[in-house]
Amino acid sequence: MKTKIISVLILLIIVASGAWFYRNSIAAWVHGNPAPTETSTTAPGERKILYWYDSMNPAYKSDKPGKAPDGMDLVPKNADEESTARNTTPGERKILYWYDPMHPAYKSDKPGTAPDCGMLLVPKYADEEGAMKNMAPGTVQITADKQQLIGVRMGKVERQRIERMLRLVGRIGVDETRVSHIHTKVSGYIEHVYADFVGKEVKAGDPLFTIYSPDLVSTQQEFLIAVRAQKELKDAPYKEVSSGAASLVNAARERLRLWDVGEEEIAELEKEGKVKRELTMNSPVSGIVTERAAYHHGRFVNPEMDLYTITDLSSVWMLAEVFEFEVPYVHVGQEAKVRLSYMPGKTYTGTVSFINPGVDPKTRTVRVRIDMPNPNLELKPDMYADVELTIDYGSQIVVPQEAVLDSGTEQVVFVERGNGYFEPRPIKTGPKMAGLPKAAGAAAGSEQVIVLSGLKPGEIIVTSGNFLIDSESRLKNPAGGPKHLH
Secondary structure: OOOHHHHHHHHHHHHHHHHHHHHHHHHHHHHHOOOOOOEEOOOOOOOEEEEEEEEOOOOOOEEEEHHHHHHOOOOEEEEHHHHHOOOOOOOOOEEEEOOOOOOOOOEOOOOOOOOOOOOEEEEHHHHHHHOOOOOOOOOOOOHHHHHHHHHHHHEEEEEEEEEEEEEEEEEEEOHHHHHHHHHHOOOOOEEEOOOOOOOOOOOOOEEEEEEEHHHHHHHHHHHHHHHHHHHHHHHOOOHHHHHHHHHHHHHHHHHHHHHOOHHHHHHHHHHHOOOEEEEEEEEEEEEEEEEEEOOOOOOEEOOOOOOOOOOOOOEEEEEEEEHHHHHHHHOOOOEEEEOOOOOOOOOOEEEEEEOOOOOOOOEEEEEEEEEEEOOOOOOOOOOOOEEEEEEEEEEEEEHHHHOOOOOOOEEEEEEEEEOOOOEEEEEEEEEEEOOOOOOOOOOOOOOOEEEEEOOOOOOOOEEEEEHHHHHHHEEEEEOOOOHHHO
């Protein structure tokens, strides 16, 4: 019995010793690894979250994630961000003050929100302030991450050889300097018509019609009498008599010439010695009969009547309309290429010979005249044609049109100055161009513009995202920025 009691006591001692050892071990482990509490839900290595807020309205805060009343997802505010904003450690950027990005005039010596709009204040760093002193007004710094976010694209300023094709619509007209009107110098009656239809081609010297004129008949008689007298008196003993007869012959011959009687007919008249009832009127020029009033046998005509209009179409005028803003690029002597839609593959060449001094008030265009050789008569009056004028601008600086911020009174581009700085640069622009070789940084098919001053080849400019950079410049430089930012 005694032995059993001793055994029980020994067993109790062992159990008590084990319980004491187990309790002390657990306590030591808990002391080294405290359990998480309700106020500390951050796992080891994670950033501690203070609260959640609305990025569009930072004044709205919540102790848990979710959505703001305006529908925006709440974003976390981390403890390290708050401490970084309040305390700048050695080696970090020094903060001068905080300001409202919507109203930069409002400044604060600590972070928070603006009293008027509730916007989260942003810091102004000392290195930014120092770097800005050597920059042009309106210069702004955009970090690489933010550039990627807003889609900033840049390109190098280049110099190109610029030739522009000015395309016009032209109408073929007759050369007014090659139009001849045929009249008779005497009154009479038409006997026979040779050029008997409009459109007939005649050569210089070809017969047009014959005419009976009493005046011509009497002049022929005078001429023949003078010729006979000259022959009879050529051996007269007095020189004055023979010379007088010769003078009468010359006077009669000249009168026939002035009445458009040809030399051949005068020579034939002198040879035969017989008056002709009708005389032939020949064409003085070559060309096409475009109008005719000498219709039939027996018609009475007088010097006032326009019997024929003969037009020389071996050279024609191309009449093109140029808009008034394009007139400065057209000049006399400029070469023009002409094509007809119904004669594909064939090109005609002409030269600008005249620019109308006035503007058509209805179409706001200026008429340009182009001289066109037409030896084969392929170019016919009143045809329409496509006209191309090549404008040579020489070597010019060209930038994409979308790179230029145009306020109407001033044109500005943003020039990259390194380290994320962008400087607004006023420029002077020339004409816009289409169809040029694509400039660096330009979108496909975009127009380009000639820069007359303000940029140099090799500079890097913003070609996309410049409106957002302009907005950033306005926010950060409200008082000292360039004129275009106000």
